[in-house]
Amino acid sequence: MKRARRINIFFFIFASVLAVLYAFPFVMVLLNSVKDKREVRNEPLAWPTEWRWDNFAEAIDRMDYWQALGNSLIITVLSVGAIIITSSMLAYYLARSKTKFSSVTFLVLVASMIVPFQALMIPFVGLFGDRGLGLPGNQFTIAFFYVGFGVALSTFLYHGFITNIPYELDEAAGIDGASPLRTFRSIIFPMLGPVTATVAIINALWIWNDFLLPSVVLLDNEQKTIPLRTFVFYGNYTSDYGLAMAGLVISILPIVIFYFVMQRQIIAGISAGAVK
């Protein structure tokens, strides 16, 4: 037993060292976010001599933080909501329909998941701006795109769950006179809670952090999300690292708060979402 405990202590120390290494970059960002730019340059590892909280106020100002935060929130909520509605309905149709068309559609959806965004983004340019179709680069447009990209994986997740719901439930509701849509809304969808949580979390993390699509679609500064706005501190040369670090801290903060509130659901969502 004594040997087992010694081994456990060894592994505990090993794991703790790794955890410190993993956390080190965040500690560095935090530490330097309250420093004067000269101090960051000369003493990046030292404890701040003078705590410059002004960095945060200036960073909020420079990156239009509140606006960017609002944009990120609206886009994420709008897109995730739309993905949940569309993909649960599509999955219900595909799981309950036994036609050749529905099985082919399902295969196409699964296959589409390996198409990189990079193969689509260049044809998109014709859609925006004055010389193209003139599609506005706003949150509704981008939510529409997120539904298009997100619907395959989410439908796949819902599909696996719905096929396990007995068909007798649909039939019983049908005999009671419920329309297909009513059956779905009142009977099936409420049973999908766990998958809906998974779908919501996986898509929310992706959309919140996404960079490439918004960088192509949201050209107007007032529409930009947090990941896009983080770049204001990195122009051709970065002069004020203290300010940049404060900007990074406030960019990271919302998602970290979200994690600590929803920790259990996030971990469960990732485990459940990784089924192939």
Place this chain on the structure above:
Amino acid sequence: MRTRRQEIQRFAVFALLPLSIFILVLVVPFGRGVYFTFTDWNGFDITKFVGFDNYIAAFQNDDFWQSMGLTLAYVAASLVLVNVVGFVLALLVTMPLRGVNGLRTAFFLPNLIGGVILGLIWQFLFGQAFPVLAEATGIPVFEENWLLDTTTAFWAMVIVTVWQMSGYMMIIYITALMSIEQEALEASLIDGTNAVQRLFLIKMPLMAQAFTISLFLTMRNAFMAYDLNLSLTGGNPYGTTELISLQVFREAFSFGNFASGQTQAVLMFVVIAIAALAQVAISKRYEVQR
């Protein structure tokens, strides 16, 4: 059995809108994109068809090959390191250790944050913090800014990728480790196996499916990596660390070579498709049938 009319009605109610969006956003641009590769498209107009000229040009383009080679090396290094580290982390945090939840959070946290921000954090570490750290501790590894040299900048990207993705894979491996039947482990204990044998002969084969998934996800993410590349190295020094995604982006949007950028993007898709099919086919052979 439903009547044809009922079937069409259900399709209209449940599937028409989602499938229309999917087709408009994904299928049509993809089709248009492939079509553009056979033309002289400049982003706005097409004046003529050029057959396979764009593909021939891509194959003769040194930048494209350089970038593709770098991407394959990056994918390979990430594939191995992310999964080895992720698996080791999963083993560690499923042991009866104190503070396991705190450890899990520390390992998982980088994954919550987008690649752009992670890249900016590490740009600061490699450029400002590490050189000072090297001076203070006398550890020479980080004395120079890693991002100023092609080889070390490549490994800097791999390090940050491992830091970012290993926590995600850790979660998948934890789930798989927890779902191994206790009977199988107890039976092997009676047979007198040691911990190492149990790991390699019982646990790992029983969780082969988790490896399939994790390897697939790592590979897909690594092939498509863009954010991290842009914010950490920006392709520097002198464009030698441009992964294929950044290369495609710049070819099209910075240099305005839309048709040729799109051609490289289609080739990127072909490489990903081949790699994904091969990986899944190989992994499937190792999965234990239950």
